[in-house]
Amino acid sequence: MARLIDRRSGTPLLHGQDNSTQSSRSSSSPRPVAARGHDGHRTSRQLDDIGGDNQAAPSQPVLPPASHRHTQNTTRPLVSRQSSFQSRGPSSYARDAARTRYAYASVFLVLSLVSFTVQTELAAWVQHAGWNKAYCMLYLTHGSWTLLWPVQLLILRIKTRSLPWSTFWRRHVWLVRTTARMVETRELHVDGYGHQHIPRASSVLYMARVTAFITVSLTVAGLSWYVAVSMTSPSDLTAIYNCSAFFAYAFSVPLLKERLRLDKSLAVLVAVAGVLIVAYGDAGTSSPPTEGEGQESTRGENRLLGNLIIGGGSVLYGLYEVLYKRFACPPDGCSPGRGMIFANTFGSCIGVFTLTVLWLPLPILHVLGIETFALPTGRVAWYLFLSVIMNVTFAGSFLVLISLTSPVLSSVASLLTIFIVAVSDWWLIGVPPSAAALLGGGMIVVAFALLSRSTYIEMTAVEQKREMDITGSDSEED
Numbered sequence: 001m002a003r004l005i006d007r008r009s010g011t012p013l014l015h016g017q018d019n020s021t022q023s024s025r026s027s028s029s030p031r032p033v034a035a036r037g038h039d040g041h042r043t044s045r046q047l048d049d050i051g052g053d054n055q056a057a058p059s060q061p062v063l064p065p066a067s068h069r070h071t072q073n074t075t076r077p078l079v080s081r082q083s084s085f086q087s088r089g090p091s092s093y094a095r096d097a098a099r100t101r102y103a104y105a106s107v108f109l110v111l112s113l114v115s116f117t118v119q120t121e122l123a124a125w126v127q128h129a130g131w132n133k134a135y136c137m138l139y140l141t142h143g144s145w146t147l148l149w150p151v152q153l154l155i156l157r158i159k160t161r162s163l164p165w166s167t168f169w170r171r172h173v174w175l176v177r178t179t180a181r182m183v184e185t186r187e188l189h190v191d192g193y194g195h196q197h198i199p200r201a202s203s204v205l206y207m208a209r210v211t212a213f214i215t216v217s218l219t220v221a222g223l224s225w226y227v228a229v230s231m232t233s234p235s236d237l238t239a240i241y242n243c244s245a246f247f248a249y250a251f252s253v254p255l256l257k258e259r260l261r262l263d264k265s266l267a268v269l270v271a272v273a274g275v276l277i278v279a280y281g282d283a284g285t286s287s288p289p290t291e292g293e294g295q296e297s298t299r300g301e302n303r304l305l306g307n308l309i310i311g312g313g314s315v316l317y318g319l320y321e322v323l324y325k326r327f328a329c330p331p332d333g334c335s336p337g338r339g340m341i342f343a344n345t346f347g348s349c350i351g352v353f354t355l356t357v358l359w360l361p362l363p364i365l366h367v368l369g370i371e372t373f374a375l376p377t378g379r380v381a382w383y384l385f386l387s388v389i390m391n392v393t394f395a396g397s398f399l400v401l402i403s404l405t406s407p408v409l410s411s412v413a414s415l416l417t418i419f420i421v422a423v424s425d426w427w428l429i430g431v432p433p434s435a436a437a438l439l440g441g442g443m444i445v446v447a448f449a450l451l452s453r454s455t456y457i458e459m460t461a462v463e464q465k466r467e468m469d470i471t472g473s474d475s476e477e478d
Contacts (some may be wrong), residue, residue: 099458104336105404109413112397117391117420120237120426122228122269126384127230131376134226135365137384139358141221141391142215145351148344148396156341179342180207182330210327211349212357218350221356224313231306233425236279240310242418245411246272247318251409256328264408267450271412274443276419281436311419321407327402336404343399409455415444 123137153172160168180203181190229237251269252258328346330339365371376384401410419441422433434443 040387061208101336101404102456104340105401108397108400108404110259111348112394112401112414113417113420114415115390115393115397116417117424119270119387119394120357120417120421121385121386121424122390123226124229126376126380127226127389129380129383131374131380133371133374135371136228136373137387138219138222138226139354139362140384141388142219142358142395143351143355144388145347145393145395146355147348147392148351150340152344152396158431162473175338176342176345177203177322177333179330179338183207183328183342186331188331188333196319207328207346207349211346211353214320214323214328214352215350215358217316217323219354221313221320223315224309224316225270225467226314228310231302232310233303236303236307237310240275240279240307241314241317242415243272243275243314244318244321245408245415247315247322248407248411249318251259251319251322255322256407261454263450263454267412267431267447267454268408270417270450271444271447274440274447275415275418277440277443278422279440280439281440320396320409321402321411324399325402325407339403340400343403347395347399405459406455409451412444412448412451416448418444 126137127134156172157165157168178190182188184206186201223239225237246268249258249264253260324346330342362373366373375381398410398414401413418437422437422441426432
């Protein structure tokens with residue numbers, strides 16, 4: 001019995017065309033290749049998320065002539081996607097998808113660790129050198145996030161330089177807009193037959209509101225980091241600020257609807273305990289007097305205040321991470337390439353909002369005498385420039401890391417910078433890591449390993465459930 005065609009190809013996906021069908025179709029208009037969406041509907045073939053949309057732009061499907069429909073449906077048996085699971089089950093596909101995400105996440109994890117460490121040392125040097133302008137430094141660093149999207153666009157263009165610019169640009173914009181629609185609706189299936197069907201105003205207004213809300217949360221949290229950086233050591237600063245892992249997990253339960261898992265809770269508690277050991281394990285030890293005894297005494301008096309400030313920033317930063325995951329990341333099941341492109345695009349939105357809106361406190365702080373405006377010069381300006389570049393690198397890497405995994409895993413992963421910062425202090429200052437730093441760092445590494453295993457299991461389960469839903473949907477339709 002002939003199969004009716006309603007926006008679905010009657011030709012089985014696993015078979016080629018016979019001669020009669022091929023010759024008949026050659027006289028008709030070409031038909032775009034289609035792929036099945038995650039919810040069982042037919043959608044246009046997804047664009048190349050990483051390479052800059054190498055496929056044709058989505059268009060309305062063109063049905064073959066009626067004379068050939070019967071031929072297509074009677075000369076070959078219908079083959080559903082379920083048949084492709086005979087040799088490889090859904091669990092195998094799920095493991096492959098989870099490994100792909102983890103491979104990308106590992107690259108950005110290493111990049112974020114290195115860039116954050118360098119930024120911490122450079123920012124501390126700049127402020128200790130005399131240019132102690134906390135808000136101005138925050139404005140410059142977060143405003144520099146605007147560069148994320150242009151740099152990303154340049155990389156994508158180099159990879160697809162054979163495409164005409166108009167085609168490349170149109171497809172890149174289409175990819176960003178469809179992903180924004182996914183973020184807004186929390187659904188993987190958007191109208192893929194043409195970008196004209198996607199409401200432009202709805203997605204733009206939604207992203208504008210989310211950008212403003214998340215940027216304000218990030219600014220308040222980030223300001224605490226720059227205020228405290230001159231009051232405490234880089235090791236303490238990194239340790240306490242990264243306690244945001246605990247608060248990220250706490251906020252993930254109500255906002256992301258995560259279940260309270262024993263292994264996750266244990267990993268987070270171990271990580272936080274390790275952080276506290278690093279920060280306060282050697283607080284009772286005293287160092288011999290040196291030529292800079294007066295300066296070190298002043299820093300010791302400010303240490304408690306600085307730790308309290310950075311502790312409040314830790315709470316707000318954990319909230320920022322969860323808000324970003326909830327309101328600015330594509331839903332689970334989105335391809336890693338698409339998620340990475342949108343993460344950097346949203347990072348640029350944060351930078352634009354910072355540059356255009358958050359400059360307003362600068363003249364107010366200057367008039368009130370709280371922070372007089374002055375541009376850095378000489379070596380300080382050069383180090384500040386490098387610190388800003390490292391912050392841009394860290395921001396892009398960290399946003400991608402959260403998008404690919406979870407706020408909790410990303411927060412615990414950032415705790416690994418404690419070891420790197422401690423080694424950097426040893427190399428720059430000549431102070432070797434203490435026993436407390438080694439013990440606390442070891443606990444953080446163990447916690448990260450436990451949380452990585454738990455997150456990988458969760459990601460595999462989500463991908464497997466999605467593949468089973470697709471298989472079941474295909475079986476019912478066929």
